[in-house]
Amino acid sequence: MIEVQNIHKSFGDNHVLRGIDAKFEPGKISLIIGGSGSGKSTLLKCMVGLHAPEQGKVIYNGEDFTRMDFEARIPIRKEIGMLFQNSALFDSMTVEQNIIFPLEMFSEMSRSEKVDRANYCLERVNLAGRNKLYPAELSGGMKKRVGIARAISMSPKYLFVDEPNSGLDPETAILIDELISELTDEYQCTTVVVTHDMNSVMGIGDYILFLYKGQKWWEGSNKEIAHTDVEELNNFVFASPFMKAAKERF
Numbered sequence: 001m002i003e004v005q006n007i008h009k010s011f012g013d014n015h016v017l018r019g020i021d022a023k024f025e026p027g028k029i030s031l032i033i034g035g036s037g038s039g040k041s042t043l044l045k046c047m048v049g050l051h052a053p054e055q056g057k058v059i060y061n062g063e064d065f066t067r068m069d070f071e072a073r074i075p076i077r078k079e080i081g082m083l084f085q086n087s088a089l090f091d092s093m094t095v096e097q098n099i100i101f102p103l104e105m106f107s108e109m110s111r112s113e114k115v116d117r118a119n120y121c122l123e124r125v126n127l128a129g130r131n132k133l134y135p136a137e138l139s140g141g142m143k144k145r146v147g148i149a150r151a152i153s154m155s156p157k158y159l160f161v162d163e164p165n166s167g168l169d170p171e172t173a174i175l176i177d178e179l180i181s182e183l184t185d186e187y188q189c190t191t192v193v194v195t196h197d198m199n200s201v202m203g204i205g206d207y208i209l210f211l212y213k214g215q216k217w218w219e220g221s222n223k224e225i226a227h228t229d230v231e232e233l234n235n236f237v238f239a240s241p242f243m244k245a246a247k248e249r250f
Contacts, residue, residue, distance in 0.1 A: 007056035034211035081156030087147035096131035121149035141172035
């Protein structure tokens with residue numbers, strides 16, 4: 001489990017996060033949603049240690065991550081897999097080398113074990129045999145899947161995903177959602193996804209945290225979201241005619 005308690009984060013005079021509290025449970029997909037500038041990605045970066053909050057705690061299974069120094073954080077970092085919004089693949093590395101990169105940093109596997117693990121991860125994301133391709137040779141959806149393969153290379157206990165469906169066509173976005181769901185179930189990891197994709201919200205949202213102007217405005221499941229009377233949430237989620245129709249089905 002990951003718990004955030006009273007998280008505040010500012011950049012100069014811009015108070016981006018204003019006292020966020022939330023719990024993210026293992027084996028479930030938690031989605032962080034909200035408009036642009038609401039603090040979604042900032043919260044995610046605070047959770048993984050890329051930003052230091054001015055106030056509050058990020059707790060991994062009872063351990064206060066925010067109070068740890070670099071060395072103390074290493075065991076938890078080994079258990080974290082992360083897919084960045086643009087996939088963040090190394091252009092000069094092959095697909096196989098990109099996937100092996102975390103294993104080179106954090107594992108004591110032999111070379112053959114690392115290659116075997118890369119092959120397994122590529123099979124899990126339906127990209128078997130693409131080891132020697134470079135990122136420039138991949139489509140956007142394939143890059144996302146390679147990014148996911150790299151994120152699961154260390155068999156993560158915690159999986160963080162930032163805008164996995166941005167720039168993808170609807171069919172590919174559904175495949176990415178299904179893959180995230182399958183991997184969450186397989187590893188029973190605590191999965192946290194930042195997204196603007198309302199199809200993801202209605203499809204895989206076990207727990208949804210809605211941020212509005214840097215505050216926690218609502219939390220619940222995708223079944224509960226269809227029956228909320230929170231105006232700001234309704235305006236955000238059900239703005240399109242398609243989503244309004246989807247709400248009626250729930």
